[in-house]
Amino acid sequence: MRCARSTWLSSLRFKVLLAYIAGVTLSILLIVSAALALVTSQSDILSVMNMAERTQELAEKLQFDADGRPVxxxxSETDRIWTYDSMRQEIGYRVLDASANVALTSTDASFWPANTSEHSEDHARFKFERQGILMYGATAPVEHDGQTWFLQLAVSERLMDLFHGAFALPFMGAxxxxxxxxxxxxxxxxxxxxLGYTLKPLREVSESAAAISPRSLHSRLQASSVPSEVVPLVDSFNRVLQRLENGYRTQQEFLATAAHELKTPLALIRAQIELMENSPGRNALLNDVAHMTRQAQQLLLLTEASEAQNYLFAEVEVADVxxxxxxxxxxxxxxVDVRLVLAEDRxxxxxxxxxxxxxxxxxxxxLENALQHAPRGTEIRVDIGRDHLSVRDWGPGVDREQLPQLFVRFWRGPHRRDHGAGLGLTICREIAQAHGWTLSAKRAEPGLLLQLSRREH
Incomplete structure (x- = not known):
């Protein structure tokens, strides 16, 4: 569990996503900070701009009587007029004619300073202080029946701050x-x-690397589709594979050469011993030579079985073989008084x-391995199925802890009749792997069951 968690935390995708989230969080913090700074530092500008817009909207809704005077x-403004009546100290409006005479107002004259009666374009937006409170104001002209009127609207700074805090900031936050x-x-x-699309070539390269075995050391990883940052790593891995292949080939060639070179002197030694007169050690020497000859032969078979190019595949009737x-x-x-039985074809x-x-x-x-362990008077059964082949004997079997040792080179069981080289089952495993089959051993109670399984195509 700890290993899986560590792998997840070291994942390139996780690290890039973490960096992305950190970048997004920092961006959000900067946006919020900039927005707050803008609101704080430019509140005066924003307030005046809002006042100008509000004044213009109010001017467009001004109504006049039959004599052309504002009334x-x-x-649409009925629901808002109460604000001007209830908060006379904070907000007010008035309408001036072309001569700066007040025609309509929501406050008394003391609310307005004298200089705000001017209505030139330079004074469309203005500020003034009233009883120590900063007031924001704006002027908007209104044309009606050929006469120009001027609507002025003024709001205290503290009322605007209240509105901004209650309405503007929540909307900005949302x-x-x-x-x-x-x-x-x-x-x-x-x-x-x-990221998934970018990392897909890396997963494919990883799967290709995992599929490389001693039988496919000639394979190389394709660097054409991987990110450019990973190409040097792939190239280095391919060079390592090349060195491994060269070393493996050299080892195999040495093994085959040594085994082949041993066969001739062993044959000569055997011939010389057979020509010797009968002596107490003659049979022991012959047994030793036979053992060494068998080892050399099996080494040759093991070398051949390890090379994929030595195989010629075709459709074969397993029962005939x-x-x-x-x-x-x-x-x-x-x-050794043991019966070899082939089960009827299924x-x-x-x-x-x-x-x-x-x-x-x-x-x-x-079969030779089974014959070395089968008791006299028993049988060895060969069973052939559609996708499996098994060989079972009724001998002493193998302890559970020794089952993994069966296919190890030069390992020999304790119940053998002869002194074999311990390479027979290793050769079987190499042949099975070359065909894509699986060779396994199971306790048969009594005896041992060796089963060859193949995958359906």
Whole structure:
């Protein structure tokens, strides 16, 4: 669990997304700070601009009587007129004619300073102090029946601050929150998809690297589709594979050469011993030479089984190869009083795609291994199915902790009749892997069951 968590935290995608979230958070903080600074530092400008807009809106709703004099506002302003009546100390309006005479007002004359009666364009927006309170004002002209009137509106700074705090800041906050959510989720989803698409070649390269085995050391990782930052790593890995392949080939060639070179002197030594007169140590020498010869032969077989180019695949009837292996070992089985039994062919069992010679070697080694452990008077059963082949004996079997050792090179069980090289099952495993099959061992209670399984195509 700790390993999985550590892998997740070290993921490139997680780190990039974390950096993205940190960037979004910092951007939001900067936006909020800038907005607050703008509101704080330019409150006067914003207030005057709002006043001008409000004054113009109010001027457009001014109504006149039959004589062309202003008398009030249309019904859309009815719900707001109470503000001017109830808060005479904070807000007020008046309408002036062209001579600066007051025609309509919501306050007394003391509310307005004398200089605000001027209505030139330079005084469309103005400020003044009233009883130590800063007031914001604006003037808007109104044309009616050829006469120009001037509407003036004034609001105290503290009332505007109250309105901004109660209405403007919440709306601004809601806008920032909405923008932040869009930035976080929409762009976050896009970043996640783009990262997945960007990292896909890395996953493919990783899968290709994991599929490389001693049988496919010639394979190389493709660097054409990976990000440019990762190309040097892929190239370095390919160079490592090249060195591994060279070392593996050198090892295999040495093994084959050494085994081949040993066969001839061993044959000469055996011939010389056989020509010797009978002596107490003659048979022991012959047994030692036979053992060494078998080891050299199996080393050659192991080398051949490890090379994929040594296989020639074709459709093979497994039952025919099994019968051939049983016939080949019949004399050995009779010598130890063990019966080799081939189960009757099951319906639907078709040919396998295999190298016939390698399959024969595999079956022969499995049967030889069983013959070394099967008690006298018992049988060894070969069972062939559609996608599996098994060889079972009724011998002492293998302890559970020893099962993993069966396919290790040079490992020999304690109940063998001879002193084999311990390479037979290793060769079987190499042949199985070359065919894409799985060779496994199970306790049969009594005996041992060796099963070869293949994947359906």
């Amino acid at each position: 009030g506002f249309d019904r 806008g920032i929150v909405l923008f932040s959510l869009v930035l976080l989720f929409v762009f976050g989803a896009c970043a996640y998809v783009i 099994a019968k051939e292996a049983i016939d080949y070992l019949q004399r050995m089985a009779e010598a 319906p639907g069992v078709g040919p396998w795609q295999a190298d016939r010679s390698a399959l024969f070697t595999l079956l022969k080694n499995l």
